[in-house]
Amino acid sequence: MSKIELITFDLDDTFWDIRSTIINAENNSRKWAEDKIGEKIDWGTFEDFMKIRSELVREDSTLEYDLGMLRKKTIAHHTKKFFNDPNALNKFIEEAYMFFLGERHKVTFYEDVITVLEKLSAQYKLGVLTNGNADVNKLGIGHLFDFSVSSMDVKSNKPAQGHFVRARELSQVDFNNTLHVGDHPVNDVLGARELGINTAWFNLNNHAWDIDECPPIQFNKWSQFISLVEDNYGN
Numbered sequence: 001m002s003k004i005e006l007i008t009f010d011l012d013d014t015f016w017d018i019r020s021t022i023i024n025a026e027n028n029s030r031k032w033a034e035d036k037i038g039e040k041i042d043w044g045t046f047e048d049f050m051k052i053r054s055e056l057v058r059e060d061s062t063l064e065y066d067l068g069m070l071r072k073k074t075i076a077h078h079t080k081k082f083f084n085d086p087n088a089l090n091k092f093i094e095e096a097y098m099f100f101l102g103e104r105h106k107v108t109f110y111e112d113v114i115t116v117l118e119k120l121s122a123q124y125k126l127g128v129l130t131n132g133n134a135d136v137n138k139l140g141i142g143h144l145f146d147f148s149v150s151s152m153d154v155k156s157n158k159p160a161q162g163h164f165v166r167a168r169e170l171s172q173v174d175f176n177n178t179l180h181v182g183d184h185p186v187n188d189v190l191g192a193r194e195l196g197i198n199t200a201w202f203n204l205n206n207h208a209w210d211i212d213e214c215p216p217i218q219f220n221k222w223s224q225f226i227s228l229v230e231d232n233y234g235n
């Protein structure tokens with residue numbers, strides 16, 4: 001049985017619901033932009049939004065992990081026609097992006113997440129491994145973690161090895177003494193498992209594990225997590 005020394009966590013859909021967070025952030029950002037510009041903006045449908053993003057990524061593949069730049073380019077796509085002066089446009093895009101980031105951090109934590117992290121931080125090294133652009137320091141929980149790794153930091157997205165390898169470098173803890181926790185079967189569970197990292201699947205909606213014959217340890221309430229670790233790893 002591996003002794004766990006480091007626990008790493010995904011953020012979006014692991015500590016909070018990302019869909020409602022992003023929808024609110026998007027709506028408030030659109031309203032902010034229209035108020036600032038003083039005109040109604042044609043934002044198109046959700047499909048248009050996704051199409052613009054995938055076209056931008058096709059033109060520049062680094063946008064796949066640079067969500068900040070992708071967001072700025074998307075803002076520019078919708079608003080550049082309102083600006084004659086490129087400096088004014090750039091200033092607007094920076095402000096719009098900062099506004100969006102602020103909104104994107106207005107998350108509602110799942111029940112018990114903070115209490116559980118506080119308890120765990122007394123016993124383990126804790127780290128964050130995220131493909132998104134949430135920042136635990138902006139959420140007031142940065143002090144609970146020893147480090148945080150984003151896709152920008154490692155220029156790749158999980159399930160690629162980048163985040164996991166960086167976690168080992170930063171913590172000096174071997175993969176077999178690490179437990180990675182996340183909601184995504186591929187990005188979190190398979191990505192970590194591939195390297196020999198222990199995994200726990202946050203399975204909020206009780207989905208079936210249909211990827212292979214080896215379902216991971218799983219839980220759907222954060223209040224279950226500490227005993228799950230104790231029962232499986234005996235720490």
Ligand SMILES: [Mg+2]
Nearest residue numbers: 010012013183
């Ligand atoms: Mg996630």
